[in-house]
Amino acid sequence: MKTKFNLLVLLVLIVAYSCSNSNNKDYIPDEEIDLSSDALLTDDSPLGEMPEYSQIRGGASDVIDRSFENSPPLIPHKVNGILPITAEDNKCLRCHMPDLAPRFEATPLPATHFTSYRPKMKRNNDGIYAFEEGDNEMVEKDLGHFNPAMYNCSQCHVPQSNATVDIDNVFNAEFRNSGNKNRSSLKKKLGEGVND
Template sequence: MKIAQLLSSTAAACLLMTVVYASDTSVDEESLGLRKVDIYTEDKAVPNGTNYHMEAPGTSKKFERAYENAPPMIPHDVTDFLPIDKNNNACLGCHMPEVAKDMGATPIPKTHFTNFRPAVSVDDDDNFKSESNDQIIKKDLHGQLWQGRYNCTQCHAPQTQGALKVGNTFKPLYPNKKGQTHQNRSYLLDELDNGVKVGNGL
């Protein structure tokens, strides 16, 4: 009985496959993918281009952060501010904490005024050796911007406007009430040691 059922199921599957493959299953290659162009050449593969926000600083609307403690995105035009280097950083004119409120800008958080790099020494063979391998380093620079953070656009970027080929369905998850109440504010320095047991190495 079981053999008969197995044979009939196999025969039905073979018949179904025959019907499927006998039908016209051809697909126009230009309908493949998101670009909808000839897949053998790049001649027609023209990107939509970028359309950055051109509002002047202080007149634009802030973007909601993508996730907890995410670096905020730049909502205004940065054409005249680039390139940024350690000796010429126009961002500081509005975003330093002492002036940010008056300028209507997001203040630079405490993490950017903190050195997280451990002190190092050099041995007789010119090898660098960390003097604090087993603890989190947080050296307060007392209002002086840490030079490891001078390149603002390394983490913060202007946003382009336009239709997405694939919609973004990501939703931020804030694991506690503090995260929910600080959605548009960084509190990373308070959470830096979270999950790290000092003394066991990092």
């Protein structure tokens, strides 16, 4: 029994040693990985001032240009008391449902949020699920109601802050249509390249 225990301890030590990379010549300490000279795993790096998020109430804020064509719109208003979205409550829907949006001067949810793009699946005799339509078929079904797959708004839409960084942004957004800076053409363009 004691021999088995000693062998088990020896095996654990061998595995632990073989998993460590401190003797690896390619090992790079975390202080040398980042652009800053501070350790990555500490909270000691100076952030300067914390960024501030918009405190403008919904309906009073200006629409922010999209980051790129058909990107999800950014949240231009304050989100205090709105986030987090939970299974029990999504306060975004109180203002952004198409029938309510004009009353709150909010952007109404687009048609894509009332459409399902998920293909129908069927189970074959082997118990394996496969597409009911072909692999390259574009699936688009108007649900006639809000698509629950779109329920977690903050998964795609994010509030903006006044954060400043010391890294230049060299990204240059290009839009095929200048109107797409403030609106989406996603529903029309969703199948681009699928059936070409």
